[in-house]
Amino acid sequence: MTKLREAAMTSRAWPFEEARRLVKRYEKKPPEKGYVLFETGYGPSGLPHIGTFGEVARTTMVRRAFEALSDIPTRLLCFSDDMDGLRKVPSNVPNREELEKDLNLPLTRVRDPFGTHESFGAHNNARLRAFLDQFGFDYEFASSTEYYRSGRFDEMLLRCLEKFDEIMAIMLPTLGEERRATYSPFLPISPKTGHVLQVPTLERNLKRGTIVYAEPDGERVEIPVTGGHVKLQWKPDWAMRWAALGVDYEMHGKDLIPSAQIGAKICRVLGRPTPELFNYELFLDGEGQKISKSKGNGLTIEEWLTYASPESLQLFMYQKPKAAKRLHWDVIPKAVDEYHAHLRAYPEQSLEDRLRNPVWHIHAGQPPASDMVVPFSMLLNLASAAGAEDKATMWGFIRKYAPDAAPETHPMLDQAAGHAVAYYNDKVKPTKTYRAPTPAEAAALADLRARLRAWQGGADAEALQDMVYQVGKDHGFENLRDWFKALYEVLLGASQGPRFGGFIALYGVEETADLIDRALEGRLTD
Structure with a gap:
């Protein structure tokens, strides 16, 4: 066993603690599929956001920790539930009137309001991939529509048909009385309208692999559960995906704990082991209230990246994932300075301390050297005192303080100087209040x-x-x-x-x- 692996086996850094659960999962024999599968899920009815980044970043940290502990290959699947029906028109898209005509269609059949892709689902999937690519994440993209239609889920969908009553027994107690009366885990895709229908299953035929339901006009229709003719309600769908793909590890927000518990029960009914699950706390806004996408009371990833590096955001995601944290613009300077403090400490640390250092997990064990000869908080105060409007003004002062520094040789400092100017002008300058001295x-x-x-x-x-x-x-x-x-x-x-x-x-x-x-x-x- 290498020194790295030996130290990682006892490290108290949370990604290693999580990774050791996966090591234990396969300590007797490796997975039959030949790899350990990490998954993150995404609902493409909206655009990717800071929570999407956090989930992929944290999952990647656990994946890299596992790779330090085991020789079993790994994969990360970013799964888009793009076969879901469009339930309401988002408020932040153009041509909303046109989208009204596509309500209840699968997202991959809804017209693209931006006019750039063959569907709204395809547009948002492309945005997701571009979003993940800009941060250099190593992942494989998966489309629910493609997996359903290609037959990748057929075997497990037939198993769901077989275990229909047991799945219903799990789901019904979690639903209200009115919902129970019409609930079915199967959502038919209407051959008449293309809509994803929320209707009861009237009959099941295991030999033919079909269900019978009634169209809104009353016509009874028999369709197969395979080949993309139906999709599952999202909780059974989540569990079916775990079972069909052999998902080994997935994270989710604290708000989804009950759904994950339901999914675990259904996964066991389908005869497959449940993934190792990890729930993280949700973010709070500047007033300590839970962030809501509909309220728009949180900090967007675009805002963070206007004022700081993605690595500083990864540090924020790394720290105390089980604790509720304020995700507000005033946490950014501290995150930047702490990130560079960790970078500076790393070269002199013992192996054990390096594995506890967040930058090991942010950079998969290969952190760069910091060139920040001036802390970000100091750059902000410099911008304030100098009334700096651009990086050039900042560098005029920096060069006097650190003559050997230059934008070409200190790219992190150069980037931070630009971020400090933007942060000062947008967030500090409007709130500055001078007072006269006593x-x-x-x-x-x-x-x-x-x-x-x-x-x-x-x-x-x-x-x-x-x-x-x-x-x-x-x-x-x-x-x-x-x-x-x-x-x-x-x-x-x-x-x-x-x-x-x-x-x-x-x-x-x-x-x-x-x-x-x-x-x-x-x-x-x-």
Whole structure:
């Protein structure tokens, strides 16, 4: 056993804990299908979103952890339930009136309101693949329509027909009285209208592999359950997919725990082992309320990527997946700085600590070196003090602080500088509120300005921090936090900020003295 595998067998990092469940699953013999199958599901009635990213990213982390523990090959299947019927027209698409005509058709038969693909399902599937591809995920795409129509599910659909009563016995207690009266796990695709019909199953013929149902006009119709003539209700469908494909591992949100429990029962009825399941907590908005796609109260992935790298988002997804977390724009700076702190720590860590380091899981054991010689939080304060409108302005200050740094040699820093400008202008600038200093604060600021004008110590962040600290002590601030808070509120228009010595080193000693001048003259509060 290699040192890596030996250390991974005892690592407490959650992806390794999850991966060890899969190792145990096949400790006696490898899977007959020849690989371990990871799955993520996607409903293509809407566009991919930050939750889609999180589920694929986290599943990939477990997959890579398993590969460090086992020689069994792996696959990741991203499954699109594109045979589902269109129940309502989304509010964020063009040509909504045209889509109204396609209600209840399978998504792969609904016209594409964007006019770019043969169907709405195909359009959203293409968006999903492009979305996943931009992050470099290693996956295989699967279409429900293709799997049903090609016969990939036929064997298991016939098994569902055989186990109809047992599946109904699982499902009916979970439904309301009115729903129970008409429920069937099979949804016929009407040969008359093409609609996905929510109708009772009137008869079953196991020998012919068919069901009989009544069309809305009352005509009784017999159709096979195979070949794409029916699809299953989504909970039995989820279970059937696990059974038919031999899914070994799947994640789902906490809200789907009851559905997963139902699916596990149905999977066992179909005679197949259930996957190893992992439920994660849902995200909260800035007010601590659950994020709702219909409310639009969450942070979109496009917004995150406007202000930070996808790796910082992966770090956010990695951290405490079982805990509810605020997914709000104000968590972004901390995520960026923590990501780079983990990158910097990695080279000097022991193997055990590396396996606990999130960047091992973000980069599959091959994390890059960080070139962030300036923290992201400091870049934000620089953008604020300098009123930066573009990266070029930021680099003018960065080069003075770190002469060896350049956009060409420090691409992560260059990207972060651009993100900081966007974040400052969109999120910080509109909320900045400067205040005038109190008389005691004004005296301390004047003293700090004088010491800066006489400073001979260069851009030594620690020495400058000590000097700022001493000014606060000399002016009687019993709690030095009050002194630093005054610096932030008076000079930067914020209630909190960076280590001020580091800020002076980056922004410039003379520039900081000039900033104090403007504050004492009242020009910042004008």
